[in-house]
Amino acid sequence: MIAVLVTNTKxxxxxxxxxxxxxxxxxxxxxxxxxxxxxxxxxxxQWLAARPSRLPAIRGLDWRKDxxxxxxxxxxxxIDAPAGLRLRQVDQLLTEADVVLVPVQASAFDxxxxxxFLDRLGELKPVRKQRxxxxxxxxxxxxxxxxxxxxxxxxxxxxxxVAARLADRALYAELAATGLGVFDVGGSVAVEARREWLDxxxxxxxxxx
Amino acid sequence: MCTPAALERIAASGVLDSHLVGEPSVAHLVNIYFxxxxxxxxxxxxxxxxxxxxNRRYLTLxxxxxxxxxxxxxxxxxxEITADSPDLAAFRDPAVHDVVGAVLPGELQPRYVSEIExxxxxxxWIDAQGRPGRVEVAFDRGRIAAGRSEEPVAEVEIELVGGxxxxxxxxxxxxxxxxxxxxxxxxKAARGHMLLTGEPPRPRKAGRIVLxxxxxxxxxxxxxxxxxxxxxxxxxxxxxxGADIEGVHQLRVALRRLRSALSLxxxxxxxxxxxxxxxEARWLLGCLGPCxxxxxxxxxxxxxxxxxxxxxxxxxxxxxxxADAERRRAQxxxxxxxxxxxxxxxxxxLACWTEQGGWRSAATGxxxxxQQAPLLDFAAGVLDRQHRRVRKRGRRFAExxxxxxxxxxxxxxxxRYALEFFADLFAGKRVDPYLDRLADxxxxxxxxxxxxxxxxxxxRLATDATGPALPEVAFGAGMLVGWQSHRAVxxxxxxxxxxxxxxxxxxxxxxxEAAA
Numbered sequence: 001m002i003a004v005l006v007t008n009t010k011x012x013x014x015x016x017x018x019x020x021x022x023x024x025x026x027x028x029x030x031x032x033x034x035x036x037x038x039x040x041x042x043x044x045x046q047w048l049a050a051r052p053s054r055l056p057a058i059r060g061l062d063w064r065k066d067x068x069x070x071x072x073x074x075x076x077x078x079i080d081a082p083a084g085l086r087l088r089q090v091d092q093l094l095t096e097a098d099v100v101l102v103p104v105q106a107s108a109f110d111x112x113x114x115x116x117f118l119d120r121l122g123e124l125k126p127v128r129k130q131r132x133x134x135x136x137x138x139x140x141x142x143x144x145x146x147x148x149x150x151x152x153x154x155x156x157x158x159x160x161x162v163a164a165r166l167a168d169r170a171l172y173a174e175l176a177a178t179g180l181g182v183f184d185v186g187g188s189v190a191v192e193a194r195r196e197w198l199d200x201x202x203x204x205x206x207x208x209x
Numbered sequence: 210m211c212t213p214a215a216l217e218r219i220a221a222s223g224v225l226d227s228h229l230v231g232e233p234s235v236a237h238l239v240n241i242y243f244x245x246x247x248x249x250x251x252x253x254x255x256x257x258x259x260x261x262x263x264n265r266r267y268l269t270l271x272x273x274x275x276x277x278x279x280x281x282x283x284x285x286x287x288x289e290i291t292a293d294s295p296d297l298a299a300f301r302d303p304a305v306h307d308v309v310g311a312v313l314p315g316e317l318q319p320r321y322v323s324e325i326e327x328x329x330x331x332x333x334w335i336d337a338q339g340r341p342g343r344v345e346v347a348f349d350r351g352r353i354a355a356g357r358s359e360e361p362v363a364e365v366e367i368e369l370v371g372g373x374x375x376x377x378x379x380x381x382x383x384x385x386x387x388x389x390x391x392x393x394x395x396x397k398a399a400r401g402h403m404l405l406t407g408e409p410p411r412p413r414k415a416g417r418i419v420l421x422x423x424x425x426x427x428x429x430x431x432x433x434x435x436x437x438x439x440x441x442x443x444x445x446x447x448x449x450x451g452a453d454i455e456g457v458h459q460l461r462v463a464l465r466r467l468r469s470a471l472s473l474x475x476x477x478x479x480x481x482x483x484x485x486x487x488x489e490a491r492w493l494l495g496c497l498g499p500c501x502x503x504x505x506x507x508x509x510x511x512x513x514x515x516x517x518x519x520x521x522x523x524x525x526x527x528x529x530x531x532a533d534a535e536r537r538r539a540q541x542x543x544x545x546x547x548x549x550x551x552x553x554x555x556x557x558x559l560a561c562w563t564e565q566g567g568w569r570s571a572a573t574g575x576x577x578x579x580q581q582a583p584l585l586d587f588a589a590g591v592l593d594r595q596h597r598r599v600r601k602r603g604r605r606f607a608e609x610x611x612x613x614x615x616x617x618x619x620x621x622x623x624x625r626y627a628l629e630f631f632a633d634l635f636a637g638k639r640v641d642p643y644l645d646r647l648a649d650x651x652x653x654x655x656x657x658x659x660x661x662x663x664x665x666x667x668x669r670l671a672t673d674a675t676g677p678a679l680p681e682v683a684f685g686a687g688m689l690v691g692w693q694s695h696r697a698v699x700x701x702x703x704x705x706x707x708x709x710x711x712x713x714x715x716x717x718x719x720x721x722e723a724a725a
Contacts, residue, residue, distance in 0.1 A: 025311065026311055028313055028314060029297075029306065029310075029312050029313055030297055030298050030306055031306045031310075032306075073303065075306055075307060076311070183313055183314065198313065201311050201313065202247060202249070204311075205249065205311050206249075206252075
């Protein structure tokens with residue numbers, strides 16, 4: 001099994017969007033996939049509840065109280081960690097994870113808080129010993145804007161690879177409400193989005209190969 | 210595997226005609242190999258093939274690497290499908306997805322294609338012991354194409370249908386007598402990948418050998434020889450192309466392991482058969498040696514000297530240029546040796562001998578008894594002897610001259626290979642410390658040997674150089690030898706301590722016995 005932890009202590013940077021779409025991508029690849037929800041707001045759970053049964057199934061794991069067992073047959077686990085988590089809690093989740101994704105949002109990007117978070121993450125043993133890959137994911141990017149150029153510069157200084165740049169799209173609100181991921185919809189709208197998501201999936205897969 | 214012309218000669222020779230027990234059948238096989246844009250499957254050493262044969266379609270997933278009969282994980286899946294698209298969901302086994310990882314719909318595209326006309330002959334054959342066997346002999350003619358590049362395919366496949374397996378090797382031998390045949394070093398998927406990317410296959414290391422504790426000596430020999438052959442074959446193409454110096458190196462390692470195995474298992478091998486493989490392996494090693502020496506000089510020693518003395522680095526250029534030219538010539542000799550029929554015969558016939566248990570014929574008395582003996586006792590005895598031999602060669606270590614050191618190094622190396630074959634049979638907390646100390650010692654002895662060899666090579670280059678380049682070549686060679694002499698002094702200070710540490714390491718295979 002490969003476990004991916006999506007985390008950033010700052011809120012509103014698109015953790016759940018990334019966790020749910022990544023889980024949907026794994027499921028679309030026919031991997032037995034589970035999505036663990038640590039967030040009290042249960043947004044990942046709501047997404048799962050809305051997911052149509054005709055699509056490849058994703059198992060929900062409720063980790064709001066405790067980190068629970070993962071069924072043996074699960075091949076990919078995505079952990080959606082909430083904002084405002086304490087470092088000790090992140091540490092616990094990290095022991096479960098193979099890869100860490102840290103989403104950052106272009107418009108509301110705060111270099112200092114992200115750097116502080118990455119520094120603290122770097123102090124945790126599994127990361128310090130470089131056993132876990134830590135990737136940044138630029139989210140809600142508006143290409144060719146000042147904000148996106150500033151983001152690129154700032155990300156370059158943070159010293160972690162950027163696994164993907166996901167553009168700001170109305171599509172995601174729709175997907176969130178209907179339990180879908182970008183790989184579950186056809187049509188030309190999602191073509192570009194799928195291309196961006198492939199970068200993320202490849203980064204996760206390659207970091208372990 | 211052979212050349213198209215050789216295949217035609219074999220097919221036209223009619224050597225199998227009198228053994229046919231039915232009509233030959235002809236099938237047109239189209240194999241389409243799929244991968245993602247970033248060739249993720251290939252990087253995971255997986256190939257995904259859609260085979261069209263008549264109006265049926267099969268999807269096959271193969272993982273290579275690891276391999277060998279000791280591998281208990283499945284490495285091949287096949288399903289019949291109806292569509293012409295490679296839908297991974299057709300494999301019911303979820304383990305398939307563990308192997309390929311996340312591959313999203315639409316990511317898989319055709320990357321290369323093989324089109325083969327397969328002519329299959331049903332053959333009945335009586336082996337030398339009078340036992341009947343039924344086989345199918347398939348002649349594959351066709352091509353592999355990737356984009357605009359393509360190359361021909363000419364292969365003979367012999368598959369046992371029933372009866373004596375010995376028949377397989379007798380038929381292979383008969384066909385080889387008609388025209389040159391050799392064991393295919395590269396599966397079709399690897400050839401397609403090379404066509405597609407232009408990259409030769411990467412050199413391979415030997416990989417772990419896992420022997421059964423309950424095995425006999427003969428079982429173990431078969432496994433070890435098989436793995437040595439597979440290791441050598443996997444490095445034939447990389448060594449022949451020479452893009453990565455690891456190729457020649459790994460082919461040499463495979464042959465050295467083979468020679469060590471032939472010597473370690475000598476008590477279980479009839480002398481005549483054994484000596485033949487020893488001689489053939491020595492011949493091929495001899496063809497690879499000069500190239501390896503120049504590889505070490507050009508790719509390892511000169512760059513590290515240039516880095517250590519950047520101001521003087523330009524003055525190494527003349528030596529480097531001469532070494533490069535020599536290396537190209539040596540690479541030509543390597544390629545010619547690998548392409549030779551002698552090399553093809555070596556591995557084909559060694560493989561036949563290994564698969565048939567060729568050591569059984571002509572085995573009598575104690576040799577035969579040793580073959581049937583339990584492996585565990587035999588392995589402990591081998592390790593014991595090799596351990597004592599190392600101790601003996603290292604006696605009065607400080608007084609050993611260069612020749613003495615060389616003999617010690619060879620003994621250490623042989624012990625090391627014996628451990629690579631047998632160490633996994635034993636468990637316990639003494640295993641790792643022993644292996645670590647031996648490895649440390651071997652590393653320094655190896656470096657000392659590299660230094661000695663590089664001195665000879667540098668001196669030879671300087672002696673052979675002529676014309677206006679001579680003074681610069683001589684200067685560079687002098688620099689190299691001087692620098693290496695300094696490294697030798699540094700290593701000398703370490704090697705004595707490492708020897709003492711090894712002497713203190715306790716054998717783990719049979720307590721007390723090896724304290725010579």
